[in-house]
Amino acid sequence: MTTAALIVAAGRGTRAGGDCPKQWQPLLGRRVIDWTLDAFLGADGIDRILVVLHPDDLGQLAPHPRITFTTGGATRSSSVRNGLEALASDPPDHVLIHDVARCCTKSAYIAYIAYKIANTDLPALAPALPVTDALWTGAEGQVTGTRDRTGLYRAQTPQAFDFKTILAAHQAHEGDAADDVAVARAAGVKVAILDGDEDNLKITHPHDFARAEKILGNQMDIRVGSGFDVHRFGPGDHCMLCGVAVPHDRGLQGHSDADVGLHALADAIYGGLAQGDIGRHFPPSDPQWKGAESHIFLRHAVALASELGFKINNIDVTLICERPKITPHAPAMQAALSEITGIAPDRISVKATTSERLGFTGREEGIAAQAVVTLVKTCA
Ligand SMILES: Nc1ccn([C@@H]2O[C@H](COP(=O)(O)OP(=O)(O)OP(=O)(O)O)[C@@H](O)[C@H]2O)c(=O)n1
Numbered sequence: 001m002t003t004a005a006l007i008v009a010a011g012r013g014t015r016a017g018g019d020c021p022k023q024w025q026p027l028l029g030r031r032v033i034d035w036t037l038d039a040f041l042g043a044d045g046i047d048r049i050l051v052v053l054h055p056d057d058l059g060q061l062a063p064h065p066r067i068t069f070t071t072g073g074a075t076r077s078s079s080v081r082n083g084l085e086a087l088a089s090d091p092p093d094h095v096l097i098h099d100v101a102r103c104c105t106k107s108a109y110i111a112y113i114a115y116k117i118a119n120t121d122l123p124a125l126a127p128a129l130p131v132t133d134a135l136w137t138g139a140e141g142q143v144t145g146t147r148d149r150t151g152l153y154r155a156q157t158p159q160a161f162d163f164k165t166i167l168a169a170h171q172a173h174e175g176d177a178a179d180d181v182a183v184a185r186a187a188g189v190k191v192a193i194l195d196g197d198e199d200n201l202k203i204t205h206p207h208d209f210a211r212a213e214k215i216l217g218n219q220m221d222i223r224v225g226s227g228f229d230v231h232r233f234g235p236g237d238h239c240m241l242c243g244v245a246v247p248h249d250r251g252l253q254g255h256s257d258a259d260v261g262l263h264a265l266a267d268a269i270y271g272g273l274a275q276g277d278i279g280r281h282f283p284p285s286d287p288q289w290k291g292a293e294s295h296i297f298l299r300h301a302v303a304l305a306s307e308l309g310f311k312i313n314n315i316d317v318t319l320i321c322e323r324p325k326i327t328p329h330a331p332a333m334q335a336a337l338s339e340i341t342g343i344a345p346d347r348i349s350v351k352a353t354t355s356e357r358l359g360f361t362g363r364e365e366g367i368a369a370q371a372v373v374t375l376v377k378t379c380a
């Protein structure tokens with residue numbers, strides 16, 4: 001059994017306003033579409049993802065091994081149909097059709113719907129919430145009547161279908177439709193209702209961005225980690241600092257290459273993850289780490305963060321010394337940290353201070369470093 005996700009993202013988002021269609025607008029530091037895709041990438045039971053894009057937007061998404069793209073049409077229905085026809089060259093058994101604008105959908109919820117469609121004889125099922133508010137008709141700011149809400153539902157996506165059934169229904173359908181349940185029903189297909197999720201909102205109007213931020217913000221695990229390290233000076237002609245060999249009339253001493261900046265940073269990551277410190281993962285008593293290049297430790301900490309589901313949001317390292325002067329080397333250090341961690345340079349800060357000739361750093365007996373990182377995990 002295979003299940004594909006078809007995410008329609010070819011709309012222009014006219015009601016949401018803004019400088020670009022809503023799926024490309026920022027939401028908590030990422031684009032709306034990135035939240036939607038991450039939810040599907042993290043959902044069990046989804047084998048592959050097809051994103052339907054407007055022809056003007058092709059190239060806006062980086063290639064991904066589990067994601068393919070096709071172009072949409074002038075209406076939502078035509079975009080879905082294009083997507084279904086693109087999937088038909090290697091047809092899945094089931095398909096979940098979803099609006100990109102529903103970016104708060106949780107991975108666990110997607111997995112639940114994928115499980116339901118794969119384990120039922122029904123050709124279609126879709127989430128919805130019963131209408132709980134009173135219903136009125138209105139005109140020119142006045143209530144003109146009331147309506148019975150019994151049996152009324154607010155439809156959501158992802159809507160799940162037997163693939164061949166929904167493909168045939170779309171191919172037989174003329175014109176637009178509110179959703180794929182409407183297309184399926186027009187073809188005589190029975191659709192079961194699943195419990196919807198109040199947080200599964202669709203960004204439609206400008207105020208929906210703030211609502212989505214609130215929902216996603218509550219789903220996030222945000223950690224701050226701090227690290228501190230010191231190495232003493234000894235003989236040598238350079239110091240390794242934040243991955244860069246900085247010429248100096250002395251070197252730093254240590255079991256490894258004594259890169260005090262990388263050590264503080266690795267410890268900040270381990271600290272944020274509550275995973276001990278560098279000494280726990282790379283014991284100084286273990287001879288294999290003698291003289292080791294410290295990027296090995298930092299790469300390990302970064303990989304551990306990723307394994308535990310965290311993204312490193314930003315890094316701030318402070319080196320504390322009188323000499324060597326750090327500022328001329330700070331751009332190279334920022335680039336080295338970016339290469340080692342895979343984080344964009346504009347999220348990495350390397351700065352330095354003296355200790356006003358006070359203490360061991362002031363007496364030039366050694367260099368100290370402190371680092372702060374933020375780690376973010378979306379809890380789906
Ligand atoms: N021609 C279209 C129109 C809509 N959609 C997608 O269908 C979903 C639901 O549509 P809606 O919320 O109405 O999005 P827009 O059409 O972008 O918004 P608007 O109607 O405000 O322009 C969105 O994910 C949208 O990208 C699409 O793929 N192709």
Ligand SMILES: C[C@](O)(CO)[C@H](O)COP(=O)(O)O
Binds near residue numbers: 179
């Ligand atoms: C499919 C849908 O999300 C179900 O609620 C909705 O109908 C699509 O949005 P639109 O605003 O009607 O285009």
